[in-house]
Amino acid sequence: MPKHRIAQGVDxxxxxxxxxxxxxxxSEETREIIGATNRFRYRFRNKGERTGLEWSNWFxxxxxxxxxxxxxxxKQVFCKITENLC
Numbered sequence: 546m547p548k549h550r551i552a553q554g555v556d557x558x559x560x561x562x563x564x565x566x567x568x569x570x571x572s573e574e575t576r577e578i579i580g581a582t583n584r585f586r587y588r589f590r591n592k593g594e595r596t597g598l599e600w601s602n603w604f605x606x607x608x609x610x611x612x613x614x615x616x617x618x619x620k621q622v623f624c625k626i627t628e629n630l631c
Contacts, residue, residue, distance in 0.1 A: 558626050559589030559598065561605055570608070581618055583607045 565584035572579050587606040588598035596607040605626050 557591050557624045558585075558599070559587055562588055564604075571599060577613070578611050580610045582609070601603040603627070604629060 563583055563584060564586045567581045567583055569578045570582055571577065577615040583606075585607065586600040587603040587605070589601055590596060590598050603626060605624055608620075608623045608625075611617075612619065
């Protein structure tokens with residue numbers, strides 16, 4: 546499976562690029578790892594242009610659960626997309 550996929554929209558095409566690698570999520574009570582999170586930022590260009598990709602203000606946070614008995618991370622994810630206007 547490719548590391549990145551180009552997403553094509555009506556006016557532009559772009560890609561979600563990981564900006565923070567997998568960070569563990571720990572239980573406040575036991576400090577055990579209960580999941581992990583990744584942070585991505587969107588890069589894009591206008592359709593038909595050959596120039597490089599520009600950074601957008603859009604960020605995606607991906608959350609996954611950890612299954613300690615199996616030692617694996619869930620394939621199902623919860624995502625939160627935000628726009629940073631600063």
